[in-house]
Amino acid sequence: MSVRKIVTVVEEIRAEGGRALDRPARIAVVAAVIENPWAGQGFVEDLTPGIDAHASDLGALLAPAVLDALEAPAEAYGKAAIVGLDGEIEHGSGLIHTLKFGDHFRKAANATTLLPAVEKRGPAGVVFDIPLKHITDATIRSHHQTVEVRLSDAPHPNEIVIALAAAAQGRPQQRLAPLSTEQ
């Protein structure tokens, strides 16, 4: 797997809605910029060999890195695949929508739910939002949130950005009634 660079973004929110938080709200993202394994090959019918060759390595690279960056246990998480202009969204989806990728994060974070995801094709510098949900119960409304990311020079047309995001808490100043109150 050819990795061009690794980007880490950590947001720490101290106040929201004009009020200080009891403790800082942290969200971390780690993104790897890789060469699209199917670049230049035309329409590849069977993506399985490429997925098998790279998805697990990407999960093993990103999962510990994003938890290190968060410096706290993860309570919510999400993932992203942003494909350069010459690739198919199917290429990015192939690398992240497999247990071979996500199980690294689930195991490292003691998580059980599916990872919410963004898949998108765009030019270098494209802005993308990674959705996050609770790591053991995707219905926990307080933890539905997103983090916005931009890498200044990626993905190139023949590249894919693969990212994981982790939050140490729900939304800052979360105060919505839980789903159960409406059932």
Next chain:
Amino acid sequence: MQERMDHFDESIGLRKLVLYRDVVLTEAGAAPAQPARRASVAAVIRNPWAGTGPTADLSREQKRIAPVLASLLTGRLVAALGGVDEIESFGKAAIVGTAGEIEHAGALIHTPYFGNLVREFLQGESIICFADTRAEAGETLVVPLWHKTHASTRSHYQTISARVSDAPRADEIVVVAAASTGPRPHPRIGDRMTDPVVTTETLEVVAS
């Protein structure tokens, strides 16, 4: 682990901090001889001069706020890059929201209350290069970096982008400190010591 809210948050109107760090593993298909980690740390604060006019005295607030930002931002940079000894180049920047003046951004980064302290915390000697602008939230600012003790070291001329998705609001200022642990991925454009003398007379062909 998450610390308790620091006491200075309220006093400087701190809303959020954003760290951006990258490491280039391959560039143009080859690994750099000296892989550099680069990072920027951005603090979003309330513009203490929002609503004041062009004759307002900026000195009292800059003296109070800028040292806190210098300490906060350099502390995060040093932690993100593995120690102050690792840092070889540095830069600074500010983005003022649309209800403020560019002078407000300058007041927080262009005086000794920020610059001298950033230089001291990062153990540098050079003047610190900078970028500043007034913009809407989400603007990307390219922050220049150069060597912290030998500013003319050409291998270390580089930039890093800083961006906060929802800042600055009109009445906020984003203040940035940035640093790198090494040069560009494959520096090979010489240096002042190796340059020939270049003037219009030494060149055979100069566009007129």
